[in-house]
Amino acid sequence: MNSTQTGFDVPENIRSLAMVHSRTVLGVNAVPVTVEVHLANGLPSFSTVGMPETAVRESKDRVRGAIINSGFEFPAKRITVNLAPADLPKAGGRFDLPIAIGILVASGQLPGAQLADLEMIGELALNGQLRKVSGVLPTALACGQSLRQLVVPSENELEASLAEQTDSFAGPHLLSVCAHLVGQTIMPRCLPKSSFSDSADTYPDLSDVKGQVQAKRALEIAAAGNHSILFIGPPGTGKSMLATRLPGLLPQLSTAKALEAAAIQSVANGEFDIADWRRRPYRAPHHSASAAALVGGGSNPRPGEISRAHHGILFLDELTEFSRATLEQLREPLETGEINIARAVHSVSYPARFMFVAACNPCRCGYLGDDTDRCQCSASSIEQYRSKLSGPMIDRIDMHLHLKRVDIKTLQGVPSSSNERSATIRQRVSVARAMQQQRQTQLNSQLSSEGIDKYCRLDQACLSFLEVVCEKLHLSARAYHRILKLARTIADMAGEESINQAHLAEAVGYRSLDRR
Missing domain, CATH: 3.30.230.10 (Ribosomal Protein S5; domain 2)
Incomplete structure (x- = not known):
């Protein structure tokens, strides 16, 4: 023909x-x-x-x-x-x-x-x-x-x-x-639609969590400064429940950031739900995930879970059940916000600026420190269990928080004033983030060494306090900087221009694994 x-x-x-x-x-x-x-x-x-x-x-x-x-x-x-x-x-x-x-x-x-x-x-x-x-x-x-x-x-x-x-x-x-x-029939144009979901109210609400006042406070601070956080506690203390409420505390993505995140979903094996392109990514891979599944890879490289969480949240439940080699792959992206995958023919870089949230038990049986004294783990067993998390990995996590079991009266009681809705907390988080963007054009967790020197200045009393803390806890330079950035976020939430000793003390209090 x-x-x-x-x-x-x-x-x-x-x-x-x-x-x-x-x-x-x-x-x-x-x-x-x-x-x-x-x-x-x-x-x-x-x-x-x-x-x-x-x-x-x-x-x-x-x-x-x-x-x-x-x-x-x-x-x-x-x-x-x-x-x-x-x-x-x-x-x-x-x-x-x-x-x-x-x-x-x-x-x-x-x-x-x-x-x-x-x-x-x-x-x-x-x-x-x-x-x-x-x-x-x-x-x-x-x-x-x-x-x-x-x-x-x-x-x-x-x-x-x-x-x-x-x-x-x-x-x-x-x-x-x-x-x-040939100009016979012009194909229809791809016109933007206005029916895409962009509401943060579709996420689970933090008011569902009863008790755990300190954990809620820590979660709000983490959301305000985009800090990483590790929850440690016995089974049933609400670690996973708290993590799933975090997306509802974060403000809506800007169009530019939403397009960045959507572009990654678009190239990731075609798994792209157009209806949710404005929603912050929330990735929660199983602990059996391989290193390639987490960071990306393959002969034709594809983005892994950490890149698919770009501008969103990566939640690793049962953190100590991940292989140590897999967890060590997170060290570079936690610092740089990107992951580089090299192959013989070419190499690719994927953005990976995510909010890292993790949860684990305090020991193998899970009941170390529980009021019921059910833990039968030996000292060597506890040490072996904790050794699954390397020192450099722990150093890169901004906040370590131990959770206690919620008593039955709190669970049965009526909601109190501490049970704020996510929308209320999100307003405070948005104000703190806007303050950071106006002051330094980036969030506190992303501050470089020069930015820390410029925006996290301390008076002599605070310097002396932090010097004593660093000597007693043997903190690394990285932990020192993370405490300063965390204190800067706490000060922003309080509407303070300068960091004071109370802000530093609260920030040090969230570094519980440095005191073990």
Whole structure:
């Protein structure tokens, strides 16, 4: 079947070379890829070059079936597809659509006048339908920066619409894209929707937790300064319950940060719920998770749990049940806010600026320090259990808090004034965070050494107090700085411009593991 039978008018100057713009995802960045299609005389063949992985090499069969079943003629030529740049790995089915369009343009069945200002991605079914692909959001954001239009499958329309600065079109079929290129039928634009969830009130409320006044206070401080926190206590003291209430204490993400977090979800195996893109990520992997699952990896690297918690919360329950090697992988991202994954061919960096929350029991049986004296663990067993957390790992956690069992009268009693709703606490947290942003353009937990010297200055009495504390507890320089940043947050919550001794004393009180 020729181009006239399909109903598309094609100029007489038939070309044998076509170039179509597309993108591949490397980390969370969408890198430009030029799909070059050349038709030459000779025995019919189809070869793809430019470091294609298995799914890309298999595209030749999907493309052939889609072109034929859409009513076009598949050229009996020697077809060469080059994915440039050649030294960049390409994976997935996102190149099916640009390859098919390139073949149709190179064979003269479609005009190629619009291709210079257009980018396209999409996997093809054998009947020509377009299937959804992952990584659409970073692709759409990068495409808009290049001042080009983007064509995506209809199933990715909502995701592409989040990039409001990009002129995107969504089509259900190869024929829809062809009709768009010749100007017969323009595909619908991906317009932003206003029905996405962005309410923090959908999270569990902190007022559900009875008792644990000190833990609630610590949780509010952690939320205000984005500090990491470790809850230690017997089973049933509310450690996990407190952690699940933390997202409701945090203010709504800005659009820019929400897009950063959503872009990571978009490239993470396609598991992206468009309805919740404004919600803060909350990741709680099981303690059997491997190091690769936690930090990311694979031959074609994918983001792990710590990156998927970017601008959100990473909660590790039963912290001591994680392998020590897995936990040690957290040390770098806790300091730098990113994770670097190196492979033989290339390396990628994923953002990982998350709020770290963890919970564990005080010993193997779980009842060390409990009022019932049920703990039968020996001193060596307790030491062996605690050794699962290395000193450098503990040093990087801002707050260590021991929880006591809540008595039955508190559980049965009516809610007291200490049972504030999350919305009330969130207002105070928002005020403290706004104060930090106005003063130093970042949260207290992110202060560098220079920032600590500038914004966490102490008077002579506070310096003397902290010197005695450091000598008695043998604190490291890192722990010293974390105490200062924590005290700065406590002062901000109190509306104080300067850190005083009470703020320092409370901050030191949250470093319980330094006193063991």
